[in-house]
Amino acid sequence: MKYYSIEEFSNLIGKTPQTLRDWHKKGSFVPHHITEGGTRYYSQEQLNHFLGIKGIESKNKKVVGYCRVSSNKQKDDLERQVENVKTYMIAKGYSFEIITDIGSGINYNKKGLNQLIDMITDSEVEKVVILYKDRLLRFGFELVENLCNKYETTIEIIDHTEKTEEQELVEDLVQIVNVFSARLQGKRANKAKKMIRELLESDSGEES
Numbered sequence: 661m662k663y664y665s666i667e668e669f670s671n672l673i674g675k676t677p678q679t680l681r682d683w684h685k686k687g688s689f690v691p692h693h694i695t696e697g698g699t700r701y702y703s704q705e706q707l708n709h710f711l712g713i714k715g716i717e718s719k720n721k722k723v724v725g726y727c728r729v730s731s732n733k734q735k736d737d738l739e740r741q742v743e744n745v746k747t748y749m750i751a752k753g754y755s756f757e758i759i760t761d762i763g764s765g766i767n768y769n770k771k772g773l774n775q776l777i778d779m780i781t782d783s784e785v786e787k788v789v790i791l792y793k794d795r796l797l798r799f800g801f802e803l804v805e806n807l808c809n810k811y812e813t814t815i816e817i818i819d820h821t822e823k824t825e826e827q828e829l830v831e832d833l834v835q836i837v838n839v840f841s842a843r844l845q846g847k848r849a850n851k852a853k854k855m856i857r858e859l860l861e862s863d864s865g866e867e868s
Contacts, residue, residue: 661782662704663692669702673710705783721786721813723754726776728761728795738762741791748818749789756789765798773797777804780813789816 670677683689684700689710691700725745729738742758749756761772773796779785788808790796796804796815808815 663701664703664707666691666700666702669707672707703783720784722779722784723749723756723787723789724776724779724785725749725756725758725789726761726772726796727758727791728763728765728770728772730762730764732762735762741795745789745791745818754787754789765794768797768800777807780808780811783811785811785813787814787816789818791818792821793817 664672666677666680670680680689680691680700680702684691692703692706694700725742727738727741727745729735729741738760742760746756746758759772759776761770763770776785776788780788785808788796793801805815
């Protein structure tokens, strides 16, 4: 994507650089990004929107299916998830690509998630399709949703089946303990793993 300095952008839209600075301070029109040295840059998409141009970029936006499981032991589940998402998108008539991840829902530095966010912020994505809401992120879904809104990307959830508060609480606790136990060693790691087993057993016992 092409970017313009404040001087270049102001000339293209017929405004002064000071006007753009004032808009930025008010929050009514902010730069795409600002360098560490404080230089403002505006994107081609911002220029298109400002001038009312339906650019080529908007026509080429993609639909992306995002599928995630928590560990390598769940690769079979990942394959089933991918097939379900593919089947759904084919039925919808979407032209799409799939991004997969293996990692915790509270890990924000996964390769696939980073790739997806880069595509969104480069205005390449029209729609993100996920099987369940927590497949994207277990915590922080609203942050990604807000980011998508800024770049005119929608999130489409296939299955809206709601879990009970107890199920969600147990799953959240298991995710948290899993992440931190991976950083522990010896007795502390064993205690964390024991806690996970007890949480899972307790949850299964309540459902049966």
